[in-house]
Amino acid sequence: MAEDLEQLVTSLARHAKQAARTLAAAETTRKNMVLLRAAAALRGPEGDAVLAANEQDLADGRANGLSRALLDRLELTRSRLDAVAEGVETIAALPDPVGELLDPRRLPNGLETSRMRVPLGLIGIVYESRPNVTADAAALCIKSGNAVLLRGGSEAYRSNRAIADIFGSALEAEGLPRECAALLPTTDREATSIMIRLDGVLDVVIPRGGAELIHFVAENARVPVIRHGKGVCHVFVEREADLEMATRIVINSKTQRPGVCNAAETLLVDATIAAAFLPALGAAMAQRGVRLHADERSLPLLGAAAVAASPGSWDTEYLALELNVAVVDDLDAAIAHVARHGSHHTESIVTRNADKGRRWVREVDASLVLVNASTRFNDGHQLGLGAELGISTTKLHAYGPMGLNELCTTKWVGYGTGQVRQ
């Protein structure tokens, strides 16, 4: 049985890897046609089949006692499915990254070199709940010329299967192998283990989900991993901040959508302005139902919405209407706090002092470092990538939102006229 599983996963991955070679050479129009066909299918009767499959997943989920939040993440409606189709159409409209030539040069010996953007090959994606990831991932990988091996959560298996089938049919209709977008036919955890050990077959694996999933993949993978890690994001209100702007940025960073990785979890306030800033901020937060976890210096300034922070608070990603607050002595102390507790995700300073802003940008190590803006901008759509497959907090290869370019690598190419080395 275990051997069967090993053979099943390995064989599927090898077929996907083979399919990747065909896809890597496919013209832009053909790849776009696959995406437009899939989007049309999601909007049509095949979309109804996805919704029916999703009904069954939901029924099982309710029977298995899934939480309301998880059921909500799992649920597809006609309008959610239309949004998924629109996302696929958006990706079809983006420029094709494959074949782009960077850094063209002519070496002294006449060899003409450049770096050509090319697909990575076969990308493995391990994710949880939301079935829309199946469509997003398939569309982004196909557009960037990569085959993809998808391993979604067991609770969404039927929904994921129906969506993957739509992409498989769209690929076939355009004369491309359906294995370019392959869904693992089992959600057995052992199958994931086998998949992420296929060194030389998978070129990278991207885990998307909770800390446990990411840890499991990081511990067990033998192929390169790009992590979509947690976001313990900070806003630092520096002593020369415009306090009205700071209030707006803190509110937006925390409350505009608290359940996502680029929401702020900790507010740092310069001691010089703490007494001027925190009482009103505390009131504004209380009004929005935000619970504050305050250090000793900020607690007396924050009013009833605040409780004392615990030592673990500073490393916690709440993903909820909760916010840590700490008073720090100066810019250096704020940078040190972020170095200790940040998760290399998104870090914003509010200040009118341009030099201090530049120091923050230079010295803070995060995938997006901001001056006078909300942390919520760390997002592929917001930053102009058009779409993204998550936000990497791994520094290797991609640091920040992963769009089409980040799903590619560059190879060197050289055109010569008989050059040899001396």
Place this chain on the structure above:
Amino acid sequence: MAEDLEQLVTSLARHAKQAARTLAAAETTRKNMVLLRAAAALRGPEGDAVLAANEQDLADGRANGLSRALLDRLELTRSRLDAVAEGVETIAALPDPVGELLDPRRLPNGLETSRMRVPLGLIGIVYESRPNVTADAAALCIKSGNAVLLRGGSEAYRSNRAIADIFGSALEAEGLPRECAALLPTTDREATSIMIRLDGVLDVVIPRGGAELIHFVAENARVPVIRHGKGVCHVFVEREADLEMATRIVINSKTQRPGVCNAAETLLVDATIAAAFLPALGAAMAQRGVRLHADERSLPLLGAAAVAASPGSWDTEYLALELNVAVVDDLDAAIAHVARHGSHHTESIVTRNADKGRRWVREVDASLVLVNASTRFNDGHQLGLGAELGISTTKLHAYGPMGLNELCTTKWVGYGTGQVRQ
């Protein structure tokens, strides 16, 4: 004891990681001064201490029965050490990659974004024999703002120690922590295991050495790995090749320096021109002492220098005066052969047909794909990077020679005026 080792390695790595923050913020001139001081020391009395340490390593090596080839790799002479110093000076003269701003843009909401090149953080390097790697790696990492944790081979421990001490002193003389270039104080393999599992401390580990070392690191690492893998490089002489040029390129690719990864291991010849090309090529190879491993179709054409290839020949990196030869039907067959047996290193076609050259470049997946040039050009110096820390055959992050830019990542930066998300 095992616990002591764990603590020793972990503590050293944490100190190096801490030092990395200081180095990341260091100005270009200070980093250059460190390198110039180290180079001067290598040329002066401290260099004599390196040579004395190397003498001891060599004496131990001889006592332990090290092969002549290994002893030669291990040996430092005054002139070799001067060449090492010159390499360090070359790196000092290269432009500083840190802080370079890429893709500046102004988003519709006024947020001014760009991507800033920044150091990776702490780079681990695991390598064998050649003590010059200690200096090259330290210089490249320091110049690119990275701290480095070095783990060299046990046979070169004293030499590596002496070289690392020179960099440590040069760092201190410039007011930087000497832990920016830290050598693991033991060559215990368990220490390497501990080092490459320090997820969150090491940002990447780069193994340089034989297949066994690379396999050990890939299997045991829990931090991202960039492999300097083996090179099974091909030259394909297409039917429209200039045969005189083809002969020059094959000879150069195989014999100019056979013991390195970018030397060719396999010659593919289009069936149409096999009879016109191979007899003379066989004679030229015999004259240079190259042993040919031939497939059934090429064997009768190659003369006395050829023996029958075995099934394993096509995947072998000889690193010696040995070359596989196979006749293939056409360009498609050549591309398929490379896809099956290549190691994603360097692949060259010889042809006068520009369309076929472009197809080769597009469809062959290797870190350098060439038309009408020797495979020996896959090298950081040759490709204009100034220096390199090896050639990556891992597609993630860096594919091909790793120069200063490849030892960096980019973070997003954004300057706003109070922007929040709607």
